[in-house]
Amino acid sequence: MTQQNIASGELVDEATLTLDELARACSVETNWVIERIESGLLADGSPYVASWRFTSHDLTRARRMYRLERDFEAAPELAALATDLIEENQRLKSRLRAAELRDT
Amino acid sequence: MEFKDYYQVLGVAKAATADEVKKAYRKLARQFHPDVSKEPDAERRMQEINEAKAVLSDPEKRLAYDQLAEQHHAGQDFQPSPEWDAGFEYRGRGFEEADLGEFSDFFANLFGQSGRGGRGGRDYQMRGEDRHAKVVIDLEDAYHGAVRAMTLQVPQVDAQGRVASRAHTLNVRIPKGVKAGQHIRLSGQGSPGVGGGPAGDLFLEIHFTPDPRYQIEGRDIHQKVPVTPWEAALGASIETSTPSGVVKVKVPAGSQSGRRLRLKGRGIPGAEPGDLYITLEVVLPPANTDKARELYETMARELAFDPRQRTGG
Numbered sequence: 001m002t003q004q005n006i007a008s009g010e011l012v013d014e015a016t017l018t019l020d021e022l023a024r025a026c027s028v029e030t031n032w033v034i035e036r037i038e039s040g041l042l043a044d045g046s047p048y049v050a051s052w053r054f055t056s057h058d059l060t061r062a063r064r065m066y067r068l069e070r071d072f073e074a075a076p077e078l079a080a081l082a083t084d085l086i087e088e089n090q091r092l093k094s095r096l097r098a099a100e101l102r103d104t
Numbered sequence: 105m106e107f108k109d110y111y112q113v114l115g116v117a118k119a120a121t122a123d124e125v126k127k128a129y130r131k132l133a134r135q136f137h138p139d140v141s142k143e144p145d146a147e148r149r150m151q152e153i154n155e156a157k158a159v160l161s162d163p164e165k166r167l168a169y170d171q172l173a174e175q176h177h178a179g180q181d182f183q184p185s186p187e188w189d190a191g192f193e194y195r196g197r198g199f200e201e202a203d204l205g206e207f208s209d210f211f212a213n214l215f216g217q218s219g220r221g222g223r224g225g226r227d228y229q230m231r232g233e234d235r236h237a238k239v240v241i242d243l244e245d246a247y248h249g250a251v252r253a254m255t256l257q258v259p260q261v262d263a264q265g266r267v268a269s270r271a272h273t274l275n276v277r278i279p280k281g282v283k284a285g286q287h288i289r290l291s292g293q294g295s296p297g298v299g300g301g302p303a304g305d306l307f308l309e310i311h312f313t314p315d316p317r318y319q320i321e322g323r324d325i326h327q328k329v330p331v332t333p334w335e336a337a338l339g340a341s342i343e344t345s346t347p348s349g350v351v352k353v354k355v356p357a358g359s360q361s362g363r364r365l366r367l368k369g370r371g372i373p374g375a376e377p378g379d380l381y382i383t384l385e386v387v388l389p390p391a392n393t394d395k396a397r398e399l400y401e402t403m404a405r406e407l408a409f410d411p412r413q414r415t416g417g
Contacts (some may be wrong), residue, residue: 006251008277009290009308014375027168057285059307063236064139071154072134086139098319098326098381101340 026062041065041080055082061087075101105268108157108210110169118170122161129157154204155211165215172214182210201258209269232295232304237287239308243318243325243347246310246372249280255308258295274306279375282310284325318347322376323371330387331355336363346370346380353382361386 027030036042042065042097043058061083068079111118117374135141143149159165176182178400239254254276257269274293282288289306294304312320319326329344339357343350348370355365363384371378391397403409 001257006275007278007290007293009279009288009293009306010306011279011282012287012289015289024231025236025305027233059287060285067137068139071137071150072130082139094319094321098321 012056012059016055017055017059022054022059023048024060025059026066028062028066032066035094036062036065036076036080039076105182105209105213107172107176107180108152108155108208109173109177110159111173114160115151116160118173120239122163125157125160129153129161149175152208155208159211159215173336179354190319196234208365214364219354229301230298231301232297234304234307235294236307236309239278240311240313241282242313243315243320243372245278246282247280247348249274250278252278254308273371274287276308278310278414280323281377283372283374284310284312284320286310320372323374323376324381325371325378326381326383328385329353330385331359333386333388336384344382355384359384359393 017025019030019033023033026033033042042062043046043052043054063081064078064086065079068074068082069076072079074082111120114120114125114132116124116128120128130155133150136143136146136153138147138150141150160168177219203242235237235256237254237256239252241250241252244251246251252275255271255273258272261341274290276288276290279288287309290306290308292303293306317327325347327344327346329342331340331342334340335342335355336359337357339359340355342353344353346367350371351367353365353367356363361384365384366384367380367382369377389396391400
């Protein structure tokens with residue numbers, strides 16, 4: 001079944017997500033997001049909910065934290081710690097690949 | 105629809121205690137969790153494991169499932185009757201909203217709201233859930249934009265209230281300037297709503313096809329370009345292909361292998377475009393003809409050059 005017309009979406013980051021949109025995209029309650037922002041586990045911890053806007057990175061991070069919490073019954077802090085390490089690992093791998101290209 | 109043996113998925117006996125189910129689940133989660141696993145089909149396995157745990161760790165669902173399992177075995181074709189779980193009571197809804205998209209048709213039919221249609225038909229509206237998918241594009245697509253066809257499995261409810269996945273092909277416009285890990289949001293392309301509620305959104309996460317020529321860091325691109333010894337020594341204007349097409353690059357005189365040149369703004373486009381980093385790689389011509397050997401010998405004779413002098417080697 002082919003849909004002929006072309007679906008044009010918006011690029012998250014240029015248009016950032018609201019709190020509700022982020023929560024919905026992660027299948028969590030908004031409180032889940034708020035608690036993790038207030039405890040500094042997610043985004044930059046701005047105290048004004050109304051101005052909270054979320055990027056692609058926040059979305060990836062929130063979904064990963066949620067999966068880790070759910071699948072391992074992990075405390076939010078532990079899931080955030082594992083997420084920090086996964087992100088750091090990905091950053092280093094990508095820098096390593098670029099460096100290998102440079103050095104060999 | 106195939107019957108799923110959830111005990112087999114978790115590798116536990118039919119008589120396994122709640123504690124044993126939990127232990128088996130945790131062990132498999134450690135092995136197959138897509139965020140930490142190196143197994144190739146981790147995502148699919150984790151979904152199966154989560155589904156098995158959702159049923160076997162819930163005493164009510166497990167009891168209902170066990171009764172079905174007495175008459176079926178894994179892989180057998182299977183259609184539940186609408187009243188298959190008559191006599192069993194569930195606390196609240198049979199499933200979490202988030203589960204339907206992630207779990208199999210088998211699960212959705214047994215425990216999904218729609219699978220139990222006809223009983224206590226609730227008159228409520230619900231927005232469809234958001235869905236997520238990965239889309240792999242070529243680096244060139246990020247430079248120029250593109251339209252890519254992608255096929256997603258979408259759960260659909262038929263007139264009998266059964267859930268079946270249907271392949272849905274979508275032509276998606278990839279906007280110019282996307283980065284790896286960035287999302288494209290397609291409004292209304294997620295799961296359909298319930299009772300006339302709006303459909304959810306579809307989030308596409310961008311990944312690039314691995315290309316040995318390029319390394320990507322955010323919007324910056326790294327690329328190796330081979331040059332001849334005379335181009336590197338004397339300087340030259342060379343042409344090289346980049347993700348944005350063939351460009352002219354000025355190689356400064358006195359370049360060595362490994363020298364990095366930055367082509368500002370030649371990375372992935374955007375409000376702040378990335379840069380293209382070119383690493384020069386000096387490639388020696390082989391000394392496989394008399395002429396070539398003669399030239400090398402002339403250099404050896406005429407050039408006072410010892411690359412090990414500085415290293416003391």
